[in-house]
Amino acid sequence: MKKITFLFIVMIAFCWRSNAQFTESFETEIPATWTILDLSSTNSWVWDDTPEGDGAQDGSAIARIESGYDNPNDDYLVTPQITVTSGLNDRITFYVKSRSGTFLEPYEVLLSTTAATAADFTVVLQEESNAPGEWTKVTLDLSAYDSQSVYVAIRSTSQDEWELYVDNFVNDTFPACMEPTDLIVENISNATVDFAWTENGTATSWNIEIVDITAGETVTGTPTVSGATNPYTITGLTSNNEYEIYVQADCGTEGPSIWVGPIAFTTACDAFTAPYIQDFDNAGDIPDC
Template identity: 35%
Template sequence: MKLKLLLITLFTFSIGVFSSGQSTINITTTGGSFTSEKWVNITDMADGAGTQIWGQGDGTYGNAQGLINQDIMLAPGTYWVNCYDRFADGWDGTTIDVTAYGASIGNNGGVSPDDGTDNDAGSGWETPADELEASFMIVVPSPPACQVATGITSSNILDTSADFSWTASASETGGYNWEVVPQGDAQGVNVVTSGTTISGASTVSITGLSSGTSYDFYIQTDCGTSGMSTWAGPIVFNTAVVACGSTVYDTGGAAGDYSNNESYTITYLPDTAANVVTLDFTLVDLENCCDTLTIYDGLDNTAPILEADLESIGSFTAINTDGAITIEFTSDGSVGGAGWEANYTCTPRPSCVNVSGITVDSSTSDTVTVSWTENNIPAGTDWEVVAVAAGDPVPAIGTSNATASPFTIPSLMANTSYDVYVRADCSTAFVGLMSVTTDCAVVTTYPYTTDFTTNVPNACWEEAGSDLERLLTGL
């Protein structure tokens, strides 16, 4: 009777562990020290007992020791993941995470495996009981109706681009959605770039990234009527660092053309805070009507524009305090070209950098208030601000008259057009011109008389017309 009961119990346990169909899980071990000492297997009982279902490498105890990132096919059910160390002294900070379809199903409580003992007699693989550091249970779920892509890998990672490939999902019917976010951000947060693929695709080339930057890649399967899968990822990757002195190119590289429907922004930084960036464009071959390359003096595309639509070769040097230049490129859906090529260099910041970004903030009938961007490090404290009659020559250099931005120019004529110039005190040249017209004079003394035989209606007066009734009634 006891024997029959035992057989029934084992049969029930077996059904709990193994069922029809296969699910995909992933085991990833990361970080820590002495990483070559780690080995993992999966069994149907705790502490490595029972039957080994899967083992690292070829499954032989200790084979292919080291860190892994591996997809494994298992029947849905309950298993134990066992963590071994060749010196039996713990995993030295290495962690393990087991995931299934985008969700963690076990990670040893988030701590590095360590049983707190060291029974090791040497550097070889001793008995599994001696080398075991942790054993934790996982429950492998059944495959979802829409399965994620697996085997995701990156390749051809350059300064602003990267390629990704994956093993196709068996349930994919509508392609894949993908996105890139800054490394460490959650999927969908601060998305840098995103897109879709056609059905059957298993690769994607991503452009418009920033050099020397860490990103996370995510991908989602479109299963048509079965809906969307969970997002697979993150897959961490780092773009290459483009150093000053390099030649930089559009997405086609040194020999290829750029593609249709591109849109990206790249920021080039100086190598030290004492330097500034120069981009010397030696090739510009774009579709003139519809593809645009814009150059900004700063860290992003909100900075002052150095060139709104570059159509020929030219050189641009940053004058902003960060020393950076940002480019923004867009192309439409047809006709392309060889693209652009530039020498990216960093040189010492000039001892005197003139102002930029002159803006008219406001005006009255006899004043104009202007502001500007100060570009010196440390920032200057004296400037010369001059308004001359519109069309007059650039004024001669005088003495500084402003100690702060914004600055109000006084004693101007009402309803008069002026050209405004500003220079840093250390500079021998004005920046400008910025045109502005003062407001009409306000009538404050009555009665007020003007002779329209010589002063015809202008910007300050409106002609009422000849309808006497409208003139008298205001209707």
């Protein structure tokens, strides 16, 4: 009997820890465990397995809402209840984008410590801002709510724009080695590019993988450059060539972060040397370089 009781307790503890985290990529639906609050009476959050623009962040489906026309949106997409436990599920991440970079969708992220009703979302986790025109990861810290049960809501406030997309929610904990964010490339020449990023932890060394898209290469997870500094100038590139680059923080004894990227760019053409002659004798033959 004691063995059975002990096993039962272990199973309860295992299930609780397993269910304390969640992921949701909306591949088949917006689950019934999520709550949709439609206060604008015009549009509402819906499931979409054929999103326009750049498609889903991962897989094929997303949750989205169309912008209000006569009145602004006031619509909440609410997570299941999260019982926050330090070191287990004290952060939430998701990806967000506007359907078009021309029509940016305002939204905010709110938190409730009581119930999944609009009046209870009194904590602002992220102030109203415009979702970018490309998929962007949002990371929110829930550690202040350790041992509390909370709900997190994405509230669309858009009017006369287009559509707001969200995808790939993850409720987990912060890794020992935080991944870099805000990757940028600058000063692109025919053979070099300056690559930079934001460090979110204490790393002072990073790994970089350079993928030659024109040559048909794909990402491998193996560094092209180890021990890079931030920023870093990549050299030895081919002119008029497409590349993607990834970066990973190296936290020493704590191990590396996950790889982040890609960020894509095309190198410039080689400079023309005099004399340069182009007679365009071949129809439609306007050279790239």
